[in-house]
Amino acid sequence: EKSGYDHFMLKEIFEQPQTIFDSLRGRLDAKSGTLTLGGIREHAAILSQAKRIIIVACGTSWHAGLVAEYMIEELCRVPVEVEYASEFRYRNPVVGEGDVIIAVSQSGETADTLVAIESAKQKGAIILGVCNVVGSSIARLSHAGAYTHAGPEIGVASTKAFTAQLAVLCMIGLKVAQEKGTITQQRFQHLLDELDAISEKVATTLKLNDQVKQIADKYKDARDFLYLGRGYNFPVALEGALKLKEISYIHAEGYPAAEMKHGPIALVDENLPVVFVATRDSYYEKVVSNIQEIKARKGKVIAVVTEGDQTIPGMADDVIEVPAADELIAPILSVIPLQLLAYHIGVLKGFDVDKPRNLAKSVTVE
Numbered sequence: 001e002k003s004g005y006d007h008f009m010l011k012e013i014f015e016q017p018q019t020i021f022d023s024l025r026g027r028l029d030a031k032s033g034t035l036t037l038g039g040i041r042e043h044a045a046i047l048s049q050a051k052r053i054i055i056v057a058c059g060t061s062w063h064a065g066l067v068a069e070y071m072i073e074e075l076c077r078v079p080v081e082v083e084y085a086s087e088f089r090y091r092n093p094v095v096g097e098g099d100v101i102i103a104v105s106q107s108g109e110t111a112d113t114l115v116a117i118e119s120a121k122q123k124g125a126i127i128l129g130v131c132n133v134v135g136s137s138i139a140r141l142s143h144a145g146a147y148t149h150a151g152p153e154i155g156v157a158s159t160k161a162f163t164a165q166l167a168v169l170c171m172i173g174l175k176v177a178q179e180k181g182t183i184t185q186q187r188f189q190h191l192l193d194e195l196d197a198i199s200e201k202v203a204t205t206l207k208l209n210d211q212v213k214q215i216a217d218k219y220k221d222a223r224d225f226l227y228l229g230r231g232y233n234f235p236v237a238l239e240g241a242l243k244l245k246e247i248s249y250i251h252a253e254g255y256p257a258a259e260m261k262h263g264p265i266a267l268v269d270e271n272l273p274v275v276f277v278a279t280r281d282s283y284y285e286k287v288v289s290n291i292q293e294i295k296a297r298k299g300k301v302i303a304v305v306t307e308g309d310q311t312i313p314g315m316a317d318d319v320i321e322v323p324a325a326d327e328l329i330a331p332i333l334s335v336i337p338l339q340l341l342a343y344h345i346g347v348l349k350g351f352d353v354d355k356p357r358n359l360a361k362s363v364t365v366e
């Protein structure tokens with residue numbers, strides 16, 4: 001059942017070229033330039049007229065929601081808020097008709113997310129589910145939705161569900177943008193082509209496994225880690241830190257790179273590994289100066305960069321090169337080395353990576 005892999009987590013990380021492909025299949029046709037999302041077709045008009053979109057989720061799914069916020073605001077020019085389901089639920093939020101809620105959940109059973117959308121639905125909001133488990137409670141409660149087709153995720157730490165969520169949320173953004181006319185035909189086609197090529201690039205990225213394992217060995221005894229990124233890679237930094245905490249029990253924090261100087265920089269010394277998610281995008285130059293700031297304080301920099309980067313390898317202690325991709329979908333690639341890093345550190349430390357202590361696969365209590 002682990003198909004020759006030592007752990008489900010590793011198997012699921014390596015399944016990603018296929019699971020992303022499966023999530024795109026039958027929906028994306030780059031050749032003919034079409035995108036079909038059967039589950040939201042009837043609601044496409046409502047979606048495109050939404051005054052705002054609220055994404056509700058927990059944990060890793062919340063991180064996917066944060067990436068989607070950047071994607072959807074960019075593509076659809078509609079305000080997007082991303083809420084922790086538990087906070088959204090309990091603070092008596094202003095929500096009602098005209099609002100569209102996207103609930104993102106691998107299991108479709110997370111109690112906080114379920115209860116949050118139940119009450120929003122009662123208040124007249126339209127609920128769109130992005131779930132992995134077919135027929136799950138959240139999927140059933142939703143008016144419409146698009147499944148991720150990542151297959152069963154056994155490892156408690158979410159990996160392949162996250163990249164499938166990113167692919168599906170990007171398609172939703174593209175569909176709404178097309179409906180609203182907020183995207184040019186050229187950009188639409190370009191992003192279809194980029195999505196079409198992403199599985200292949202994920203497969204290439206997975207070839208970094210041995211290199212990431214060496215990096216894991218070098219830093220496995222660190223007490224804390226900092227993960228930094230900007231723009232589309234900011235949620236990837238959060239996700240990298242969450243994976244490390246869950247799997248290796250090392251304290252890790254993710255931050256938007258520029259926030260570092262508003263506090264966390266006080267932690268930096270020669271013992272602190274700082275993981276930068278620094279692929280080539282519109283934030284790149286700014287991230288390079290953030291790396292300089294860390295190096296000036298003797299922090300150890302591990303950087304995830306785009307293949308062929310000429311600048312960061314001269315500054316960082318360790319560099320991991322991923323294929324180039326449009327910044328909207330680059331997180332699908334840049335998260336992979338971070339999943340592998342957490343996995344290898346956990347294994348090297350002798351922990352049960354498939355069943356981290358204190359965690360359950362789906363959190364069905366509020």
Ligand code: F6R
Pocket residue numbers: 058059060061062104105106107108109110113156157158159242246361362363
């Ligand atoms: C992290 C993890 C959790 C889940 C969260 C939401 O690796 O697995 O943070 O992402 O409990 O679960 P779903 O997506 O099932 O609602």
